[in-house]
């Protein structure tokens with residue numbers, strides 16, 4: 693069984709080349725984590741006293757303003773960062789997808805990249821060999837898969853990366869923003885694959901600014917604010933508090949059915 697247990701965790705980034713003089717003026721910005729100036733070196737407190745407990749089957753959306761600590765938390769949940777204080781225990785194999793292009797080598801072919809990226813995401817060579825045809829078909833890249841990746845356009849790279857990412861069988865799937873940043877037409881094609889991927893994953897944590905994505909893939913949520921967990925609960929509860937309105941309220945019956953959500957709670961549209 694997969695699980696993630698983070699207890700009273702802090703992640704600090706000491707900044708050795710900051711202009712400390714101007715920091716002392718204490719201009720408080722709206723975005724970003726807290727900057728501690730108590731010690732000789734300023735420290736960005738990206739996560740502060742975070743406690744999160746996740747188990748098999750959880751589908752968690754991560755929301756919060758720019759710099760609230762979402763990516764840092766995802767890296768902690770992936771075991772990429774160790775907490776400065778507190779603890780983080782991850783049981784299960786993590787497939788971290790922070791940037792679709794990360795781990796791709798421009799000098800090798802698309803086909804070779806399929807293999808390398810698959811291995812990086814926790815698959816074996818044999819497992820990836822079985823998936824090559826399926827990925828080839830999905831990307832529609834044809835003979836370009838024999839060409840070095842540097843010859844691809846941005847959209848072609850995204851097709852390849854998305855084809856690979858959606859082919860894996862992750863125990864713990866950690867998705868950052870990037871995955872939503874593909875053009876609408878291709879996204880429509882990728883949507884079913886993404887849904888399948890999420891269905892196959894033991895546990896999903898997904899940071900995204902789009903309600904639509906969150907509603908489609910997640911059922912619970914964590915709201916990060918200045919490095920703290922401000923709220924944890926059902927997706928609807930948390931999004932309603934974060935946005936100041938119920939994002940499910942004005943969805944059509946068709947969309948609600950597609951994302952498998954209950955009809956809006958307010959008004960007389962009960963059931």
Ligand SMILES: Nc1ncnc2c1ncn2[C@@H]1O[C@H](COP(=O)(O)OP(=O)(O)OP(=O)(O)O)[C@@H](O)[C@H]1O
Pocket residue numbers: 705723724725726736737738756757758759760761762763764765916
């Ligand atoms: N490698 C780093 N070195 C120093 N500071 C960092 C580093 N990574 C993140 N931070 C700081 O930690 C805080 C949280 O950043 P993080 O990237 O986790 O936010 P986020 O919620 O993912 O933001 P966004 O929505 O803009 O992507 C910010 O104040 C940022 O400046």
